[in-house]
Amino acid sequence: MVTSRLSVSIAGLQLENPTMLASGILGYSAETLGSIAAGGAGADITKSIGLKPRVGYANPTVVQANCGLINAMGLPNPGIDEFVEEIHEAKRLLSVPLIVSVYGFSAEEYEKIVKKAVEAGADAVELNVSCPHVKETGSEIGQNPKVLSEVVRKVRCTAKKPVFVKLSPNVTSICEVAEAAVEAGADALTAINTVKAMAIDAETMMPVLGNKVGGLSGPAIKPIALRCIYEIYERVKVPIIGCGGVTSWQDAVEYFLAGASAVQVGTAIATEGPTVFRTITRGTDVYLKTKGFASVREIVGLSHRR
Ligand code: RRO
Secondary structure, three states: OOOOOOOEEEOOEEEOOOEEEOOOOOOOOHHHHHHHHHOOOOEEEOOOEOOOOEOOOOOOOEEEEOOEEEEOOOOOEOOHHHHHHHHHHHHHHOOOOEEEEEOOOOHHHHHHHHHHHHHHOOOEEEEEOOOOOOOOOOHHHHOOHHHHHHHHHHHHHHOOOOEEEEEOOOOOOHHHHHHHHHHOOOOEEEEOOOEEEEOEEOOOOEEOOOOOEEEEEOHHHHHHHHHHHHHHHOOOOOOEEEEOOOOOHHHHHHHHHHOEEEEEEOHHHHHHOOOHHHHHHHHHHHHHHHHOOOOHHHHOOHHHOO
């Protein structure tokens, strides 16, 4: 559904509605990205892409938890050189913006991948500096403000498109990291990646996941994400994109009130199907109309008023 009440601009990126496909779910092919856009998403974000192909971890890579999923995929991806074909195809197919998620093992790697993704047609990039369980990338970068700044600064210098930075909740102070990212040039922040977690099988008496440790997503982490957004909103001026357990329009509205300008949906696609985007935008639209707001932008951060 498209109404002017729902349109937003995130760091110059125009979205017909404030929902996005979260990275890591169905973001490998142009075809699946198309099915998510058909389900009503305002933008698509790809699975995180690196410089070289990666197989990922051994199975099992996903396990169900109470109110969520724990995954340890291990960054499986075809590498940017092969993925540029998929970006070209997705750009031919999609009528919504395409955001390419990028990970690297150094600032130089991030810069190289971003350059190729943007040349291939990415409308924006999201730097994954928050994967909770792959050594020497992800949260090992995003937990260290100095290393994070170097990555963001390098990418911001060359990228000709908006740069989003996806933050880890697995830190002592998410605000400190958020401020470092913004000072280094981040155009928007995505909060949050998954929460470090694990599952153990009482029968086998062993960890369930092939990697033992993974990241928890879904409704279980919604209150954590909401708190992170609320705190970050008080400290930085760039748009925040909320991520973590958004399943219903009520969840989305709570995120907007906490300070998010848009929301990402991931795990809910597994439980509700791709049309969850349309359900969320329709519900949000009715809420805004009923409450007398002309735009979703008017409720961003409204819970902070004193
Ligand atoms: O691929 C993964 O295992 C993964 C990634 Br890149 C991430 O950012 N967050 C996550 O929970 N899993």
